[in-house]
Amino acid sequence: MKTIKFKYLYGLVSLFLVLFYACKDDLSSLDTNKLPNVIVDTVGNSKLTVFQFDKLTLDPKVNLETIKDRTFKYEWTINIEPSSTEYIVIGNQKKLDYQVSFVPTSIDRPHQLVLKITDEKSGLDYIQDWPLQIRNGIGEGIVVVETYDNTNTDISHIMSPLVTPDFNLEKIRYKIYSSVNGAPISGLVNSMVYTKLGANNVLLAGTNNNLLSIKTLDYSAGDQKEKLFYAPQSSYSTGFLGNVVQNDIYVSEGKIYSNWLQISKFGLPNANNYTIPNIIAINSRYDYPNIVLNFYSEDKGHFAYQPSFASYADRTMRPVPSSAGVFNPNQLPNKKNIAASVNNQGDFLHLLKDKTTNKYGLWILTAGGYDSENWVITPSNPKKYVDLSNAPEIDQATQFAFLDNQQTFFYATKTKIYAVIYAATNPSFGLRYTAAANEEITSLKMYYQADYPLVSRDFFSKNGKQLILGTYNGTEGKVHVLPIVNEGVGTIDQTNIKTYTGFGKILFTTTQL
Structure with a gap:
């Protein structure tokens, strides 16, 4: 049995040698048509880093062992996400010049940048790739x-x-x-504030039919509309956006919402009997001011205030009491809100226009105070009136x-x-x-x-x-x-x-x- 096996093995070896030598001449004919060897030098740029929205410029050294009659074409591609097998073409020249808009990546999950060099005569492709980390370029x-x-x-x-x-x-x-x-924001943004939504730093933005967030890490779209609320709203029209300590402020169709978006969402609007204008003054100072909100109510014709937006504090909205001082903040009918602000003393500034005379004026109210004996907030008082009748072209x-x-x-x-x-x-x-x-x-x-x-x-x-x-x-x-x-x-x-x-x-x- 062993002798038979050896004879069969000997026969197979002999057949292999015959076939090998029979083909030898054909293989040697390639010596006169030697294929070029393409080498991409990656020394100094084996790993690539670029800031988001900057241009990635790369002009690799390519050594071509070639014949004069050969030409090469170049194609740069990148996968659309780290670890993805789907690639897009971003260049067709040897030198890459590409504006990067992909979102920033982590160090351990880079994109793959690929250069394909094609010998147009033989059709052979030569491939070189690089890991590409994209860093946050927006500060x-x-x-x-x-x-x-x-x-x-x-x-x-x-x-x-x-x-x-x-x-x-x-x-x-x-x-x-x-x-x-891939597309702009639908509608015209009319208000925007920088804040924190959960763990993300965002720009909170509003249009006449939307409230949306934009992650400042990479400017990708974040939560919007109902995702920013505990319950869907009938409208997401935005009139005002702002923030105070531990509260984000949203005014929509005469209602005001406040909640700390870093740990929560918007709930129900604050309970009050006012139609909130889109022009309000909020005191955002870090040291918890006595009054955080002051505004002129066009339908009631007086100034109103709210001590706090915090759920554990006084959130009651009240009219500023009557005064016989420089003006009566409780009896100021027929005005239109033009602008509002707060100075670093906590004074509330309101630029109003008289609807009948078209006369402009600046009404200033104090920051309010605190009665420590009775543990109550004291309201704002009239401080100054500035007649702007002579302001040119106002x-x-x-x-x-x-x-x-x-x-x-x-x-x-x-x-x-x-x-x-x-x-x-x-x-x-x-x-x-x-x-x-x-x-x-x-x-x-x-x-x-x-x-x-x-x-x-x-x-x-x-x-x-x-x-x-x-x-x-x-x-x-x-x-x-x-x-x-x-x-x-x-x-x-x-x-x-x-x-x-x-x-x-x-x-x-x-x-x-």
């Missing part, structure tokens, strides 16, 4: 809320030494919301911005910015800025960091010392940073104005951390 700076079609909203972002502490570069990222989410004003540490505010028409100085008995007015020819002013806001005055800390040296202006010429929006000098009179340092271009029509600006 503290200006959020530019803009529209390109007067129907939908996009968001751009500015980081610069003027608005970003400890930062010496300038980074402008355009249309980042639509880049990340009837054409569309934008207002208040300084919280000076008795000064700004208002803007379509082409001009005026300052109002009201420290004296009679206010004074001054033209501070005129827009360039063919440019229209579309937004105006004081620059305050996103957590001011919600926390107690050392704020940026430019906090509260510059205006953020938006203009539009029909095709392009511009953001201008206007430094304010000469404290108390609102002078703008014209020679040091900084302008950023390339935006849509700017609806307004805000800040984020």
Whole structure:
């Protein structure tokens, strides 16, 4: 039996040798048609890192052992998510120049970047890949809320030494919301505030039919509408968004909601017998002020206040009592809300227009107090009335911005910015800025960091010392940073104005951390 097995084995070996030598000449013919060897040098860039919304530029060294008549084509691809097997083409040249809009990745879950080099003569492909980590490239700076079609909203972002502490570069990222989410926000955003939703830092934004959140880590869309509430609402029309210590504030169709979105959702609106206007003054100061909300009720014709938004405190909404002082806050009929603010003393400022005479005025009420003997909050009192009858072109004003540490505010028409100085008995007015020819002013806001005055800390040296202006010429929006000098009179340092271009029509600006 063993001898038979050996004979069969010997026969198989002999057959293999015959076949091998029979084919040898054919294989050797390839020596005269040698295939090129393509080598991609990855020294120095074996792992890649790029900031989100920055350009990824890569020009690898490619060594080609080739013949002159051979040509090569290049294709860059990247998987759409880490660990995904679905890839998209992002370049067709040897040098890659690609704007990255993917969301940031963790270190242990990078994207895969692939370069395929194809020998067009032989059809052979040579593959080189790199792990690509995408880092968060959006930090503290200006959020530019803009529209390109007067129907939908996009968001751009500015980081610069003027608005970003400890930062010496300038980074402008355009249309980042639509880049990340594939489309702009439906509708025009009318209000936005930086806050925390659960564990995520977000921009809470509202339109006339939506309330939505945007994660500032990567500008991806977060929870919206009913997901922000314990129960679905009949409407999500947004009139005002703000925040105070441990509470986020939302006004919708005359109702006011308050809850701490970091640990909860919005519940029922606060119980009261007022129709809440979209223009209100909230005291956001970190040290738990005696009164957090003050507003003018257009239907009741008087000022009202609320001590707290906290569930454990006094949330009753009351009229400001009558007074025989500089004005009677309880009898002030037929006015229209124009603007409202709070200064760093806690005073509530209300710019109102008389519906009959069209006369403008600034009504100022105190911050309120606390009666320690009876353990009750004492209401605001009238402090000052400022007659604005002589304010130039104030009837054409569309934008207002208040300084919280000076008795000064700004208002803007379509082409001009005026300052109002009201420290004296009679206010004074001054033209501070005129827009360039063919440019229209579309937004105006004081620059305050996103957590001011919600926390107690050392704020940026430019906090509260510059205006953020938006203009539009029909095709392009511009953001201008206007430094304010000469404290108390609102002078703008014209020679040091900084302008950023390339935006849509700017609806307004805000800040984020």
